Amino acid sequence: MTATLDRRRHPVRADLAATRYRGEVEAARFVDPQPFRVTAATTPLRRDPRPDCGIDTEALAGEIVDVYETTMEGWAWGQLRTDGYVGWLSSDDIAPLDAAAPVATHLVRALRTFRYPGPDLKLPPLGLLSLGAQVAAGAITETRGLAYARLPDGSFVVARHLVPVGHVEPDWVAVAESLVGTPYLWGGRSSLGLDCSALVQLAAVFGGHALPRDSDMQEAEAGTSLGFREGDPLPQDLRRGDLLFWRGHVGVLSAPDLLTHANGFTMTVSQEPLAAALARIGAKEYGALTAIRRL
Template identity: 60%
Template sequence: MSASFDRRLHPVRPDLAARAYEGRVEAGRFAEGGERQVVRDCLDLRRDPRPDCGVDTQALFGETFTVFEETPEGWAWGQLGSDGYVGWVASDGLGDPVTPTHRVRALRSFRYPGADLRLPPVSLVSMGSEVSVVGQATTRGLDYALLADGTAMVAKHLVPLDHVEPDWVAVAEEFVGTPYLWAGRTSLGLDCSALIQVAARTGGHRLLRDSDMQEAGSGTLLGAGALETPRRGDLVFWKGHVAVITDPETILHANGYTMTVAYEGLKAALARIGANEFGEVTAVRRLP
């Protein structure tokens, strides 16, 4: 098996690989895979099928997940459709796929059993979650989107899948104060690269999940001196960390220093991070 296949992005194991890799790798068997959909608010994705294994990332409600193997213990191994991340999730968090029409634009929003905010909600979904709208209703002057699964959401919290925000950095700024959570990808807790991924998606940018992946292929690599005249939206990378420029003197990042999504002065952050955390900046990239 080629060492060039990153296990986070390629469904390849010594005993099993996706059918698309047949002839490219050696594996005990190859599987076509079947498409499923996340039916929990979010679903932890792990490297190994064990509850005590650390979480790599999270799948959001409505995202697709291609399953290549399921175990009797209730685990499914596969690949997330939104960013290609590979790993194990709980099988009971997956259901039959329904074609999405909208995604959640609010930081988070409730799903109700009917079109009435006075009903006890059935779940709380975060920005970037995808839903299938099949109808609409109005209750006491508030418009609701009726979903294919029989639930309802406040309509103004949703946008069509092709909606593009004019300033995705402003979306990232809406997360200020959100707790830092390693591998988290929701508005209840997320890490540095998830903040960038989720917010940039609203601006039409599909970025990979982890900071090293984003550093390797997001936008255009800027040359030396980029931080002398940075622009809003420039991504600043360290080994294992990413932040976004909000103005020439400020960054925004989900970080373990404040344990929140927070602003930090650029010069102060460069000094602090360089001395105590991730070392020197490794790259600055600009999205189109």
């Protein structure tokens, strides 16, 4: 290749690249994408098409993936439209998106919501959807005073668990706080398990902030920098919602002295006094604080 690109963000390989990179990179062939929709509740994206390969991130139900290659072994290589992440995922967890397919109208706002075969909570659920999953909500049916939205596959979810696409909450940090106790999962991006940057990304979208996926991307691009540099004293005007970065880690302030973050120390989303977190992380994990940004 004639350019060095981030494999997490650019669908470019030596043997195959997206057509839009023609003339910018060298590749054996150039391919136009085919759009697919994620049909599983979640599906992992991996660096390599192997089940024993670590998870880079996850795609959530309803998200669109632009697919550039599928293999006989059941893998698809593509790019998530949600945040531009590139990777391999299971072909079993996606379906072609045709022009007549309904577009997503709502996001799941509850931590998790069950899908039912009919508009009745007493029916055995078909599965669940995570916070942040995208759905095309159809007709509303009420059963015993509870409203259900019909999804295109014929299943139903509780309507009040959804918010319209584009919905903005005044306090997105409360979404992050609602995930306290969720297990830590490297590469996870759902309310069943997630990592530090996914916690920030998943919560911030409900504040109208479309953030990149990984902590290094967020440190470079999220919001605006407060001008903090490694070794500086903490600013006196820290406030709720500020993002704190270490090399390989990010957390969000619930208060000027309280950090909320998904972490490998507790193996959960947890809250801890900022001073204690700075001391512990500095001594045993990621070193000194490197940046502070404000959305």
